Amino acid sequence: MKARHALIDLEPLRASPAFRRLWAGQVLSTFGGQLAFVAVMFQVWDQTSSAAWTGAVGLSQAVPLIVLGLFAGAAVDRFERRRFYLITVSGQVVVSGLMAGQLVIGPVPVGVLLGLVAAQAAFAAAGGPVARTVLPQLLPRELLAGGIVLNRIAFQGAMLIGPALGGLIVNAWGVGVCYLVDCLSFLAALYGVLGLPAMHVQTVARPGLRGIADGLAFVVSTPVIRGALITDLAATVLAMPVSLFPVINAERFGNDPRTLGLFLTAIAVGGVAASVLSGSFTRLPRPGVVMLAGSTGWGIALACFAFSPTPWAAFGFLALAGAADTISVVSRSTILQLHTPNELLGRVTAAEQIVGQAGPDLGNLRGGLLAQATSPLIALASGALLCVAVVAAVGATTPGLRSAAGRDRAVA
Template structure:
């Protein structure tokens, strides 16, 4: 049982990682508070779902526009310096948002502009954060470090929104922004403890550097297969946009059930992270990733046909656990098989796939449901996901082999 629990060895062996992890945990919590505050403030000022939808666009657009170019910059410049700049930028932006405690609420356009600026720093900070672990941990502890980062993120998602709602209700949105700003101080403290991380073979400037990164992804079967597997799971079978319809058709449109759908996925994810030692110690992240992605599709297919709400929630929890297994294993594969001089660009591609894929998947689900039904949209996506994962497994032998080895 001890070996099934999350591997805490990375926290024990590396003081630098421990300090960085604590800062990331606190900043993730602050980020969840800020997200709740932004959504509340936008809705309170506009009463418009179009404007609340624009919050997602303000976050996603900088990622899409800047992502790959940010990766090329990360592979040209000393990475600790880039990381410091991005965290400092996020801290200052959060401080401007917290300034509403003094000057009062700003117009929605200004607020969304600040969200976009902070997302721009995040578009660079996310990939550079993914390049850090291989510099801090031995290869055999890399999967454990990724799992620890994952549970920090999931824990913040479980607690942050509830805490954000309570804080906004009691003291207003400005206090959430203030807490977010203070949490970035913790993140900055973690980054300041990092050693210098120079790249020996710097990337070519501009589009040529971006093309080199994309060429590596396309020409490296294991990395390509890992990203395609993630796209199969998210674009083909993301269920979140279908939850309101399924809740109305199956479970009497009870808002309590609808709220539990997302909670169930998060609970399953946290459970898988707590027990991540059971798969991070196996040394075969490729097989584990394929199994996790297939498990995600199978669990969603069973959810689609569940007539009982408690059984449905159980299958969603299984899906959340499978997603965590897949995400941790995918990141392990990519970091183990990417040369250090390309890691920024490949991490940027992974971030875009990981964040844009679910948005496209929710759009696909909504369009298919509009043309047919929610059941068809969910079940067809789940079956397509399993078929796509099976195809990747059959055509990418490297993913089925033991992949914890020296980088290619």
């Protein structure tokens, strides 16, 4: 019985048909998105042979998220959420359909393609916060963490399988087929959203910048929320290792491309393993303590990776880091959901989305610059140890993160 309880909790899928259908649609759309990403990267490189242009793909995705994220969060707290969700997913269906149109009209210029990527990212930036507000209204409090883990493992599974399959499809049938599969997968997501109940907000957010300011004020003035986001920033901005992988591989492991590829795979494998065994931590009564432990484990594992003498030791420590990251991410999302009033949930989850996606980019930039000025070992080890120190400081100064799950959030 105890061993079974350590496995991922599937009860959310059994308890809520609406969540089950929504989750299935998200699994398919996330997988389709990975195929489309590979196709975009291949098409941009094929048309330009320029690393600057392939880098611009990331910029096209990041700018809408940063610019629109907080405004989208405020809109989620103003309007009926199911309708808002339908608009965002429908927009993604339309954009992916336009990209799939290249099967008929042929490849579009790279500028047009990046414009479509930016439009897709804009709808995703708006859809992210509203997707995070849905779970508390579909699942009881005790199943919330399990639902978050199920969403997490869907993303991880797509990351493991999607890019490789996308490469095979591009090689066999071209980029257009990837875009077509992506469009069909969003239709599955749309079907899932159509099954949701109406979700009205009792206390409507103030319009424009005032509503955003209200959300940010809540984040700053609520110690548990503030501490959770600072912990995430410490883990990503201070200790993100990805930009250092190529130089560490070159200096320590003979610049073998197979080793470099396995670095990221090891992190993903650790994350999937933690998700499969997530019952061991999602059922615990103190998600704040679990989050702090996970973030600390992330820093310690990366510090050990920095001094790894062999590739296999490096893979092992990166797998531990991936597991710790999943534990931290799931627990942090659970804390934010449980401690945020329903009328503020869109804005708070928008802040979480921005921190979760912009933090790693800043962390990779920090690591690269510091490695250039000092050494890769100093850049990685110092960041990992600073991460542990900041997490310890947050835990020591935020009693709410060390207590039990906290008060019930009012659900409209």
